[in-house]
Amino acid sequence: MMTMTMTKTLRTAASTLALTGALLMSFASEPLLAKDQTSVAEALGAAPAPAAKDINPAMWIVRDADTTIYLFGTVHVLRPGLNWLKGDVKAAFDGSDELVLEVVEPEDPAVTQSIIASMATNPQGTTLRSLLTPPVLGKYESALGTLNIPPAALDGYKPWFAAVTLTTVPLLMQGYDPNSGAEKILSIAAKAQSKPIGQLETIEQQLGIFDKLGIAEQIAFLDVTLDGVPDVTTQIDAMVEAWGKGDLTVLDTLLNEGFQSYPGLYDALLTDRNQNWANWIKARMDKPGTVFIAVGAAHLVGKDSVQVLLEKQGITSTRVAQ
Numbered sequence: 001m002m003t004m005t006m007t008k009t010l011r012t013a014a015s016t017l018a019l020t021g022a023l024l025m026s027f028a029s030e031p032l033l034a035k036d037q038t039s040v041a042e043a044l045g046a047a048p049a050p051a052a053k054d055i056n057p058a059m060w061i062v063r064d065a066d067t068t069i070y071l072f073g074t075v076h077v078l079r080p081g082l083n084w085l086k087g088d089v090k091a092a093f094d095g096s097d098e099l100v101l102e103v104v105e106p107e108d109p110a111v112t113q114s115i116i117a118s119m120a121t122n123p124q125g126t127t128l129r130s131l132l133t134p135p136v137l138g139k140y141e142s143a144l145g146t147l148n149i150p151p152a153a154l155d156g157y158k159p160w161f162a163a164v165t166l167t168t169v170p171l172l173m174q175g176y177d178p179n180s181g182a183e184k185i186l187s188i189a190a191k192a193q194s195k196p197i198g199q200l201e202t203i204e205q206q207l208g209i210f211d212k213l214g215i216a217e218q219i220a221f222l223d224v225t226l227d228g229v230p231d232v233t234t235q236i237d238a239m240v241e242a243w244g245k246g247d248l249t250v251l252d253t254l255l256n257e258g259f260q261s262y263p264g265l266y267d268a269l270l271t272d273r274n275q276n277w278a279n280w281i282k283a284r285m286d287k288p289g290t291v292f293i294a295v296g297a298a299h300l301v302g303k304d305s306v307q308v309l310l311e312k313q314g315i316t317s318t319r320v321a322q
Helices: 003-018 020-025 032-035 038-045 087-094 109-120 134-146 159-173 182-192 201-210 215-245 250-260 263-284 306-312
Strands: 057-062 068-074 098-101 197-199 289-296
Touching: 038 182, 057 087, 068 087, 068 182, 068 263, 098 182, 109 263, 134 182, 159 201, 159 215, 182 197, 182 289, 215 250, 215 263, 263 289, 263 306
Parallel strands: 068 289, 098 197, 098 289
Antiparallel strands: 057 068
């Protein structure tokens, strides 16, 4: 039987992926690709063939006399073949004047790579493995071996970046693809319609959430992440299943319940950002138009959701039937 500690560990890994922006997840394995392409290719192997499947994620609407804002919860990395941009979601998207994401992906990938490199790399002369205590180092090197990642591949990076990378690579091995993520699909659709794309945060703000953690906190984050690496795909599969059904109760349990055991990271990744976004929405209601906002699903479920924070400001959100 799974212990409570392990349950929280696995949920924390799933929560981290759900709350981390699509850009960071997309580029988390970039150091591996740059340093040792053969081993990464071998680690990824052949992706499972995608199966076409209709799903119905949840969406909400906020409106007044001259402003309509849709709130759509996303999963940043998905397997190909899921059909969700349809029905009410597609009608809302097509009828919107603009798309607003957590972060807009720069046209030039080198821009993102440069920002990540500047914030995620260790100081000269410091290696990741030299920072880890023997127990954590043992788990870390074991995880690298399981994923066929060369021991030196992440040595130049900080513990928080290694944690994100080690929860991303197993998903890539099982056919998950950032290019199939909801933000990527919506961005392509917006560009096809010449629809403006805005953002709620900058790349620097998102990365700064992790980078502001002290080294001890980063190592603790990596440690708990390592415990969940073997089962992270199972957890994300369950999250995607609940997301596709619009099952908010299960999503809240998977994404937020265990993560609350790490209040500093929980507040930085979830509640503080949700408050900022609720404030943004309140201000945007003063301007006429229709906006389609797409953010990670974890931000739209639970007691600290964007909708709950909007309600505290007198703004009602209504779930759209699917």
